Amino acid sequence: MLNRLLKKKGGFTLIELMIVVAIIGILAAIAIPNFIRFQAKSKQSEAKTNLKAIFTAQKAYFGEKDKYVSDFKVVGFDPEPGNRFSYSINGGCNLAQPATPAGRTYANGCIGQDEARFSKVPTTPTYPMTAKIEGECPSCDFSAVAVGNVDNDPAADTWGITSLATSTTTLLAPCGIDTPQVGGGEPGNAYNDVSC
Incomplete structure (x- = not known):
């Protein structure tokens, strides 16, 4: 056995x-x-965090000067290097901005994504929000936009924030968003590239 x-x-x-x-x-x-x-x-948390920083910087500037400005240098907004999103408080740069070979672009109201780290700039124009200052200050409001690529396809993940209590801008791209409007002081996802 x-x-x-x-x-x-x-x-x-x-x-x-x-x-x-x-x-x-x-x-x-x-x-x-x-x-x-x-x-x-x-x-996507980068866009939400930086949009809240833009909102705080604009509100602090408004508290001193009774106006909003479309220049990041004036309000003191400068995100960490290696930003995946392009940021805009100027309607002339709502699209994702490629950076210069030295890093990111830093124009009047525009900060491009750090192309040295993220070379895939979104090309599909899905930008249902516009960065702008509207109205005559001190009765004015602002909107800021973050556009970036989170999943390496041509479409752009788009976020926005506004000083309005409730944005009158109805978001045009219903894909992947929870609400058709962006509330004041809270980042809203105007086009969710993750679920679309």
């Missing part, structure tokens, strides 16, 4: 190994797309 036990070798059959490989493949097919979507959503 002991001799028979020693001769019998343990191991897995080919069918058992194929079942394990199939189970791992099914789990990977479910987990990888969810991980990519979660990663893209986490990249």
Whole structure:
């Protein structure tokens, strides 16, 4: 009997190994797309954080000067290097802006994405919000826009913030957004590139 036990070798059959490989493949097919979507959503936090910083800087400037301005240098907004999004408080640069070879562009009311780090500038024009200052100050309002690429396709993830209590701008691209309007002081997703 002991001799028979020693001769019998343990191991897995080919069918058992194929079942394990199939189970791992099914789990990977479910987990990888969810991980990519979660990663893209986490990249959107840059736009939300920087738009709130623009809002705070504009409100502080308005508190001193009774007006909003369309120049980031005047309000002191300067995001960290390596920004994935282009930022605008000037209607002339609502699209994603490529950066110069030295880094990002920094024009009047426009900060381009850091092309040295992120070379994929979105090309599909899905920008349902406009960055601008409207009205005569001190009875004026402003809107700022962030446009960037979070999932490496041609479409742009677009975010906005406004000083209006409730934006009168109805967002034109209903894809992936929770509400058709952007509320004052809260970043709103004008076009969600993650879910579209």
